[in-house]
Amino acid sequence: MDEEPSGPAGGEPCPPVPGAVSAVLIDDHPVVRAGIRGWCAAAAEPIRVLAEGADVAVALAGPGREADVVVLDLYLTGETPAYTEVNRLVAQDRKVIVYTMRDSQEAALTCLDLGAFTYLTKSEGERHLVAAIHAAAAGRPYTPPGLAGAFGSDRSPGRPTLTPREIEVLLEWFQCESKAMVAESLGLSVSTVNTYLDRVRIRYANAGRPANTKANLVARAVQDGLISLDEL
Structure with missing residues (x-):
């Protein structure tokens, strides 16, 4: 049975907090979402989780569409990366943080080329994810260690010549x-x-x-x- 999108812990969305950064969580593992939700609540500057679920629809309707930042697992359905979902969210001017188990240079650079804000591996943990959410909401660049490695080794064509x-x-x-x-x-x-x-x-x-x-x-x-x- 498909999991219904919901507010945090399956209940009502978090009440508004003036000035607080907000996020929507998209991951097909409830335990992962619970962990991120806990990190957000415990952050020095708490982050409101407006909605969460296993499908990108949770970010496109209801309270999720009002979130400042979308945290998206790249592999929601087996081995197929959710590039279509990244593209769909970016097309709506959403700030997308791709958060995944896969430490893949190709996937990281593809997500950035699609317009994702940044790419984090789940092994990079709480500190980097919380910092990335705040940076995305503020429009500040954020490059976690894994992504820095992908940048350093990128040899792809298509680099424009700037004056x-x-x-x-x-x-x-x-x-x-x-x-x-x-x-x-x-x-x-x-x-x-x-x-x-x-x-x-x-x-x-x-x-x-x-x-x-x-x-x-x-x-x-x-x-x-x-x-x-x-x-x-």
Whole structure:
């Protein structure tokens, strides 16, 4: 029998807490969801779990559609990775953290190419998952150790050729809190900064590796050797 999507512990959704980060959990193992739910509740900055279940539908309807972050197991049905589900969620501008048992460079890079926020293995545990949820909700890049290894060994084709100025603007943006600060630092207008960043996004999109968010651009830059993790 299919498991019905539900709020935490099969009950009502968590009550609203002003300013609190919220998440929806998608995993076909109830014990895994229970563990994540416990980590979220015990975090220094608690995370509200609005809904959970074994199917992506739990994130698309009811309280789950309001969650800031989607935590998604990549293998919900046997050996078939849930790339279609990742793509479906990303298409709706959801921030997706892929959380899986599989330590796979190919799977990690595929998920990022589809637009996932980050990719964590379950062996990386509580600290990294909680930190990734908070980072995703805030729009900050987050690269766990396993993903850093995948970046470092990636030799896939399709890397766009960026101009020196585009790279300069891109890297400056990674170090700044706003585009206005980039503009001031480089002696440009904010409009010009936006133009350079739009060009970079277009180049990645044309190469078949879209980067629609700042976190995705950071991932691409690390993946392509434009910046190291130590510089972030």
